Amino acid sequence: MMPARVWRTHGPTPHRIERCMASNDPDFEKKAADIIGLYLTPPVHAAVFCVDEKTAIQALDRKGPALAPSSGRAERRGCECFRHGTWSLHAAFNTKAGEVLGKTAARHSSAEFVAFLTDIVINQPRGKEIHVIADHLSAHQSRPVTNFLAAHPKVQLHCTPTYFSWLNQVELWFGKIEHDVIARGVFTSVADLKRRLMRYIRQYNKSPRTMKWKYAGPSRHVSTQSVGTVP
Numbered sequence: 352m353m354p355a356r357v358w359r360t361h362g363p364t365p366h367r368i369e370r371c372m373a374s375n376d377p378d379f380e381k382k383a384a385d386i387i388g389l390y391l392t393p394p395v396h397a398a399v400f401c402v403d404e405k406t407a408i409q410a411l412d413r414k415g416p417a418l419a420p421s422s423g424r425a426e427r428r429g430c431e432c433f434r435h436g437t438w439s440l441h442a443a444f445n446t447k448a449g450e451v452l453g454k455t456a457a458r459h460s461s462a463e464f465v466a467f468l469t470d471i472v473i474n475q476p477r478g479k480e481i482h483v484i485a486d487h488l489s490a491h492q493s494r495p496v497t498n499f500l501a502a503h504p505k506v507q508l509h510c511t512p513t514y515f516s517w518l519n520q521v522e523l524w525f526g527k528i529e530h531d532v533i534a535r536g537v538f539t540s541v542a543d544l545k546r547r548l549m550r551y552i553r554q555y556n557k558s559p560r561t562m563k564w565k566y567a568g569p570s571r572h573v574s575t576q577s578v579g580t581v582p
Contacts, residue, residue: 376513385509386484386518390446390564397480400443400452400471401521404459404488405528410435410544413537436541440528440548441467443483444521449559451524453552455545461493468499472506481506486516520562528552 358364376382393399412433420426439459443452452474456463468483475481485491487510500506511518532551538544 372514374512374514376515379512379515382510382512383515383518386511387564389482389484389509390520390562393447394480394482397482398475399446399482399484401446401484401519402441402443402467402471403485403516403519403521403525404464405440405442405525406459407437408440408533408544408548409437410538410541411536412539435538435544438541438544438548439463442521442524442552443467443471444524445559446520446561449561450556451521451552451559453549455548459488459490461490461495464490464493465495465499468496468503468506472503478505482509483507484509484511484519486511486519487513523562 389399412435414431414433418427439456441454441456441459441463445451452471454467454470456467471481471483483506485508490496491508491510496508500508516522528548528551532547536544536547538547
């Protein structure tokens with residue numbers, strides 16, 4: 352057909368769609384510069400953590416066994432599965448060491464977020480300055496969180512601009528655990544899901560990897576890449 356020949360010759364791809372999201376945050380530049388500054392020139396004697404929750408992780412158990420891949424054929428799995436429930440994972444990515452502090456929870460309310468912030472403080476030397484990067488989730492802006500920050504003046508919360516949670520480095524790590532554990536996982540129960548998530552974090556922390564950020568200028572995008580293991 353003529354359209355197909357034209358497409359092959361000139362390379363247009365009208366069937367493809369690219370999506371984007373523009374931030375309506377009036378303080379976009381200020382917030383973005385603040386977070387990028389923590390990545391590029393972090394405070395010398397402070398710890399920087401990227402924090403977020405991966406919610407509603409499903410504990411899926413397949414009804415039938417998977418068929419192993421063979422020459423010219425991908426692995427095959429049945430569509431039917433048992434749903435054992437969902438669970439959430441709180442994670443704090445240490446931007447300097449690449450290590451991850453993780454905690455599972457049934458919910459992701461402000462109470463769980465404050466409890467996780469408490470765990471971060473406990474795992475750091477007493478009195479150390481801590482910077483926490485998080486998004487604008489309502490659980491991160493609640494009164495219990497405000498009270499926690501007032502009681503812990505060494506902890507500073509930095510919010511990403513609206514619709515720009517990708518500035519949070521923990522999102523890159525969430526992509527890794529999604530690929531390595533969740534997407535292809537078969538879980539016999541919620542307890543099995545929790546156990547394998549935490550086992551992955553312990554194994555990951557044996558050879559953690561940091562994210563290297565590059566910023567070429569206001570007209571260029573920030574690029575990220577995972578770099579070598581931390582001794």
